[in-house]
Amino acid sequence: MSAALQSTLPGQLAALAASRPDDVALREKRLGIWQEISWKNYLAEVAATGRMLRELGVGPGDHVAILSDNRPEWLFADLASQGIGARAVGIYQTNPPADVAYILQHSGSRVLFCEDQEQVDKVLELGAETPELQHIVVFDPRGTRSYDEARLRPWSEFIARGRELLATEPGWFLDEIERRRPAEPTMVVYTSGTTGQPKGALLSSKNVVATARSMAPVLGLQQGDSLLSYLPLCHVAEKIFSLFLPLSTGAVVHFGESIATVREDLRDVSPTIFLGVPRIWEKVHASVLIKMQDSSWLKRTLFDFFSRKGRAAAERRLAGKARLTDRVTRLLGDLLVFRALQEQLGLRRCHLPCSGAAPISRDLLLWFHGIGVPIVEGYGMTECGGVSHITPPGRAHLGSVGPVIEGTQCRIADDGEILLRGDNVFAGYLHNPEATEDTVRDGWLHTGDIGEEDANGYLRITGRKKEIIITAGGKNLSPEKIENALKTSPYLREAVAIGDGRKFISALVQVDYETTASWADRRDLPYTSYADLTGKDEVRALVGEEIGRANELLAHVEQVREFTILGKELHQDDGELTATQKVRRQAVMQIYGELIEAMYGGKAWSN
Amino acid sequence: MAVVTATAEPGSLLSLHGVSLAFSGVRALRDVSLDVTEGSLAAVIGPNGAGKTSLFNCISGVYQPQQGTLRFAGHDLRSLRPHRIAASGVARMFQNLALFDQLTVLENLLLGCHHLYGSRWWDDLLWRRRARSQEVSHRRRAEQVIDFLDLESYRRKPVGALPYGVLKRVELGRALCMQPKLLLLDEPAAGLNQEETEDMARYLLDIKEEMGVTQIIIEHDLGLVMDLADSVLVLDFGREIASGSPATIQNDPAVIEAYLGRPAQQEPA
Numbered sequence: 044m045s046a047a048l049q050s051t052l053p054g055q056l057a058a059l060a061a062s063r064p065d066d067v068a069l070r071e072k073r074l075g076i077w078q079e080i081s082w083k084n085y086l087a088e089v090a091a092t093g094r095m096l097r098e099l100g101v102g103p104g105d106h107v108a109i110l111s112d113n114r115p116e117w118l119f120a121d122l123a124s125q126g127i128g129a130r131a132v133g134i135y136q137t138n139p140p141a142d143v144a145y146i147l148q149h150s151g152s153r154v155l156f157c158e159d160q161e162q163v164d165k166v167l168e169l170g171a172e173t174p175e176l177q178h179i180v181v182f183d184p185r186g187t188r189s190y191d192e193a194r195l196r197p198w199s200e201f202i203a204r205g206r207e208l209l210a211t212e213p214g215w216f217l218d219e220i221e222r223r224r225p226a227e228p229t230m231v232v233y234t235s236g237t238t239g240q241p242k243g244a245l246l247s248s249k250n251v252v253a254t255a256r257s258m259a260p261v262l263g264l265q266q267g268d269s270l271l272s273y274l275p276l277c278h279v280a281e282k283i284f285s286l287f288l289p290l291s292t293g294a295v296v297h298f299g300e301s302i303a304t305v306r307e308d309l310r311d312v313s314p315t316i317f318l319g320v321p322r323i324w325e326k327v328h329a330s331v332l333i334k335m336q337d338s339s340w341l342k343r344t345l346f347d348f349f350s351r352k353g354r355a356a357a358e359r360r361l362a363g364k365a366r367l368t369d370r371v372t373r374l375l376g377d378l379l380v381f382r383a384l385q386e387q388l389g390l391r392r393c394h395l396p397c398s399g400a401a402p403i404s405r406d407l408l409l410w411f412h413g414i415g416v417p418i419v420e421g422y423g424m425t426e427c428g429g430v431s432h433i434t435p436p437g438r439a440h441l442g443s444v445g446p447v448i449e450g451t452q453c454r455i456a457d458d459g460e461i462l463l464r465g466d467n468v469f470a471g472y473l474h475n476p477e478a479t480e481d482t483v484r485d486g487w488l489h490t491g492d493i494g495e496e497d498a499n500g501y502l503r504i505t506g507r508k509k510e511i512i513i514t515a516g517g518k519n520l521s522p523e524k525i526e527n528a529l530k531t532s533p534y535l536r537e538a539v540a541i542g543d544g545r546k547f548i549s550a551l552v553q554v555d556y557e558t559t560a561s562w563a564d565r566r567d568l569p570y571t572s573y574a575d576l577t578g579k580d581e582v583r584a585l586v587g588e589e590i591g592r593a594n595e596l597l598a599h600v601e602q603v604r605e606f607t608i609l610g611k612e613l614h615q616d617d618g619e620l621t622a623t624q625k626v627r628r629q630a631v632m633q634i635y636g637e638l639i640e641a642m643y644g645g646k647a648w649s650n
Numbered sequence: 651m652a653v654v655t656a657t658a659e660p661g662s663l664l665s666l667h668g669v670s671l672a673f674s675g676v677r678a679l680r681d682v683s684l685d686v687t688e689g690s691l692a693a694v695i696g697p698n699g700a701g702k703t704s705l706f707n708c709i710s711g712v713y714q715p716q717q718g719t720l721r722f723a724g725h726d727l728r729s730l731r732p733h734r735i736a737a738s739g740v741a742r743m744f745q746n747l748a749l750f751d752q753l754t755v756l757e758n759l760l761l762g763c764h765h766l767y768g769s770r771w772w773d774d775l776l777w778r779r780r781a782r783s784q785e786v787s788h789r790r791r792a793e794q795v796i797d798f799l800d801l802e803s804y805r806r807k808p809v810g811a812l813p814y815g816v817l818k819r820v821e822l823g824r825a826l827c828m829q830p831k832l833l834l835l836d837e838p839a840a841g842l843n844q845e846e847t848e849d850m851a852r853y854l855l856d857i858k859e860e861m862g863v864t865q866i867i868i869e870h871d872l873g874l875v876m877d878l879a880d881s882v883l884v885l886d887f888g889r890e891i892a893s894g895s896p897a898t899i900q901n902d903p904a905v906i907e908a909y910l911g912r913p914a915q916q917e918p919a
Contacts, residue, residue, distance in 0.1 A: 073797075074793035074797060075789075075793040075805070076793075160852075185856055186859065188860075301802050301803065303802065303803035304802050
């Protein structure tokens with residue numbers, strides 16, 4: 044087997060298609076039924092896509108953009124581009140037209156794969172802003188057939204032509220793969236950009252293949268694993284779980300019906316590996332609590348009792364002080380409550396529930412450990428292929444993201460910044476050598492995160508270097524820690540902690556409309572809209588109570604003394620959130636400057 | 651079943667001529683004519699009580715007009731009972747939703763396929779191949795409609811628990827499951843918010859483009875009508891006051907008068 048087959052992603056696909064041609068590689072729910080795609084057909088589709096891309100003039104070093112929800116065609120387009128030496132660029136569907144234009148221009152993409160009419164309209168609206176874009180391939184052409192636009196073509200036509208071309212030269216794609224070098228950049232992942240314009244990180248097969256291969260045994264991954272692909276594939280975290288790991292182990296990736304059906308799809312698939320960002324886990328937690336409030340007295344009591352016991356037991360277990368009685372309660376709890384709950388959530392078979400992409404609160408982790416979903420945390424960033432630290436299952440230290448992965452070195456700089464070195468460190472930012480030089484110095488990737496390592500080599504992240512709050516009293520605090528404590532409440536969806544140069548910490552909070560509305564319904568509290576609901580004194584009292592509870596998890600100086608409930612939900616279109624739904628702290632603080640000043644002008648809400 | 655050779659204009663799927671309907675003294679429709687070309691989207695507009703829904707009721711056989719001819723795809727509709735008319739390819743989306751609250755979305759959609767069942771009861775009882783293959787093909791049809799109208803996340807939810815905007819979509823879906831040649835849409839956008847109205851417009855255009863189904867729409871949202879319709883018929887007090895393309899209708903003085911009233915002749919001193 045040649046080097047290319049072992050060490051590039053398309054090569055790994057070709058190897059799997061040769062060794063396990065008829066095994067299932069992908070499943071997609073279409074018309075209510077899970078349709079299967081074998082490894083052989085997976086490769087065939089990728090090859091046809093690659094052949095057709097070349098026909099359209101895409102060559103090594105060119106860029107191919109993908110603006111779509113997760114679906115098998117996303118992977119076909121990505122791997123096909125990589126196979127012919129081009130670079131796949133993912134664009135978030137939620138991006139407003141200006142952001143789509145930025146990425147298309149900046150990458151100079153020649154071909155764009157588009158989900159549907161909505162996305163096509165967005166791109167066509169850009170008109171002359173994207174002169175290099177020559178072809179738009181539409182996965183679901185419904186509604187676009189009558190468009191008078193020469194660049195458009197439906198996916199069905201595109202792939203059929205690719206298959207036709209390939210029929211005369213069946214070995215073409217494998218030859219192309221053979222020519223690939225592991226170190227050549229094959230993907231551009233635009234980072235979410237909480238500050239400034241997004242930057243395109245160039246990743247190569249070298250950055251990700253070896254990592255995935257070394258991670259698999261540590262995490263106990265096997266051939267028979269199954270995953271659900273539902274987080275945006277533009278983000279490196281989902282790429283790890285939909286591409287890098289499955290291509291290393293041969294696990295089956297599932298694509299559900301739509302983003303609205305994730306809960307049902309999860310229950311259908313019951314994946315053995317599941318990646319959630321903290322927001323997802325917070326949502327699961329909130330939905331369980333709300334469901335329980337509406338259930339019978341018996342169920343509620345059992346759930347309360349066992350989740351409390353489970354949490355205490357989890358805390359002891361993690362501290363290495365497990366008791367024999369813990370096992371008994373766990374068994375009983377599993378039998379009476381948790382088994383059914385886990386089945387409902389679709390997490391019954393899950394042996395690797397992961398959280399990543401953003402910090403998660405310790406309290407939430409404990410709760411999940413307590414109900415038998417032992418979430419492991421990982422750490423990484425786009426610039427290191429998405430992962431540098433991961434907690435091996437069963438050896439979690441809460442609050443820590445685990446030891447550094449094999450093949451990567453981690454060092455803490457004098458100012459506390461986490462530095463990384465290894466094969467997974469990226470090749471640089473696209474068209475931005477200054478930013479590259481700024482980020483990688485002397486071979487060390489400067490992560491911008493502050494952290495510390497314990498005696499076992501477990502890394503603890505304490506905050507973002509740029510976002511540390513230094514209070515008027517001179518204390519260095521991490522806003523993220525405070526915000527995560529607040530977001531543990533099912534009623535609080537977002538929080539922005541403020542306190543840089545101030546006497547005390549305050550917070551702007553956004554309530555979770557769904558859970559708060561359900562809370563109001565149960566109290567017969569009438570409301571008309573989000574703004575109306577959040578303006579109610581009762582809701583303010585509820586939020587006050589929740590913040591009081593969160594304050595118990597925080598040190599005295601970190602406690603939130605004043606808060607304001609935002610009258611609207613933060614939104615990407617208003618520049619308040621990134622495409623990955625992270626808060627743009629600076630923007631929010633600017634937009635709501637008056638609200639913030641008002642909090643420091645008046646008397647503190649509590650002391 | 652009386653089959654009449656089509657005498658209507660070439661290309662027209664439905665043609666009504668001189669249709670009049672009266673309930674004792676009330677003349678709901680007076681000499682109304684309408685030709686709908688196959689694959690087009692026609693609109694019927696008019697103030698409340700103009701006779702729009704009565705016209706739909708005549709087409710679907712609920713009312714028997716006293717005068718006039720109604721021809722649909724070679725059938726004389728006056729000689730057909732309502733269920734025969736439905737079987738011949740006329741489906742209807744009701745203004746006040748004709749759904750079963752306790753059934754799920756999927757079950758409601760499958761009910762739309764009901765008139766297409768051709769198996770005998772003993773086939774069903776013994777679950778013979780004919781019954782099975784029929785069940786599968788209807789389920790496939792329902793799933794296609796679910797996919798078309800983005801109803802995946804509601805598939806297993808009882809209809810009674812769904813918001814109104816979704817119910818409208820399910821109602822449209824139920825009509826689509828009947829595999830109609832002609833779709834009668836009675837105020838599809840009534841009660842919908844801006845976003846839902848835009849979605850509905852999108853669906854109606856897609857039905858036309860992708861499925862080629864002929865549609866007649868009754869709608870009060872004139873913006874929607876002007877954007878979607880190929881031809882418009884305006885009724886007032888049961889009488890046709892104008893017909894033609896949306897552009898001509900918009901400038902027709904009789905239409906303006908019916909909607910806005912006559913300008914005051916004299917300003918009172």
